[in-house]
Amino acid sequence: MLLEARGIVKTFGNVRAVDGADLAVEEGELVGLIGPNGAGKSTFFDCLAGNLAPEAGSIRFAGLESTRLSPDRHARLGLARTFQVPVVFAGMTVLENAMVGAFLRHESRARAAQKAAEALEFTGLAGQAEMPAAALGTAGRKRLGIARALATEPRLLLLDEALAGLTSSEIETAIGLLARIHARGITLLVVEHIMEVIHRLTRRVLVFHQGRVIAEGSPAEVTANPEVIRAYLGRRAKRGEA
Ligand SMILES: Nc1ncnc2c1ncn2[C@@H]1O[C@H](COP(=O)(O)OP(=O)(O)OP(=O)(O)O)[C@@H](O)[C@H]1O
Ligand SMILES: [Mg+2]
Known part of the structure; x- marks a missing residue:
């Protein structure tokens, strides 16, 4: 189990x-x-x-x-999770938000950025990677929560x-x-x-x-x-x- x-x-x-x-x-x-x-x-x-x-x-x-x-x-x-009300670090870009997850297993910034970019690609957010996360709507925020969780490699x-x-x-x-x-x-x-x-x-x-x-x-x-x-x-x- x-x-x-x-x-x-x-x-x-x-x-x-x-x-x-x-x-x-x-x-x-x-x-x-x-x-x-x-x-x-x-x-x-x-x-x-x-x-x-x-x-x-x-x-x-x-x-x-x-x-x-x-x-x-x-x-x-x-074990990774998302929250009912998505947690978005508003002062950071979409990519940086996903990197918060990737840093769990990767100390190097470059490697974390690469892992985060993969998670954004997978969740369909690659085009918004450099946008401020605060600019995302509900669907984008929900997807970003999933991307950050996936970036922890759960x-x-x-x-x-x-x-x-x-x-x-x-x-x-x-x-x-x-x-x-x-x-x-x-x-x-x-x-x-x-x-x-x-x-x-x-x-x-x-x-x-x-x-x-x-x-x-x-x-x-x-x-x-x-x-x-x-x-x-x-x-x-x-x-x-x-
Ligand atoms: N931090 C908290 N402080 C006090 N009461 C809380 C807290 N969190 C949840 N509750 C109460 O605990 C109960 C369960 O809430 P919970 O949010 O876990 O339900 P839920 O099944 O997720 O509901 P929903 O489908 O609306 O999201 C509710 O009565 C709620 O008001
Ligand atoms: Mg609930």
Whole structure:
């Protein structure tokens, strides 16, 4: 198992954002993580990537106990992530933003620039390499987050709503990008609200609700699961989103 989390708990005051979450991802998988707003998906990612220390539970990544390691240690072990609100270093160019990832494994500026340029090429940002990152729109910022993560040369990439806020043609491009990342041998765990994306990309989906996984299966299985419909999909259908 590449990533295994057991009984993860993270509270904020009296909000149990993550409340006994379990997860196991094998190398080479592309797993979806869905669930209603506030279910705790992003907080769970923060625990998995070392951005937050869980109060209970244990996480193993790449054969090591990783529960309380820093984000940097996680990145060194091969776990990279993007954030729901993309992190952009606004005073730097697009290339320099991607170099922040590449410096993890390459001390030489020239080598880091080369690795970062490759990541920009792969994500379709090569033409904007010298632009100030602040000039990028939503789709560009999301792609830059992916490029910076790829520049760390990860084994596992956690994507938190990488396609949210994109137009339908940008979503098509992004689905192609995710498929190409996976084809490179990188394991993916993706939080995504767009069910069409889940259906097209994943074969296994976990459904998060109130801080834990309440269902798991193929996209067809989870979308037919009455508990999932009650907790998540039914509500979206009423709002015309599903
Ligand atoms: N830093 C924080 N301080 C206090 N409460 C927080 C913090 N981060 C998250 N929460 C709360 O924890 C719960 C889980 O939030 P989280 O952002 O993890 O959910 P989510 O599943 O990612 O939701 P969304 O689909 O809207 O992104 C929510 O009730 C949220 O308000
Ligand atoms: Mg979230």
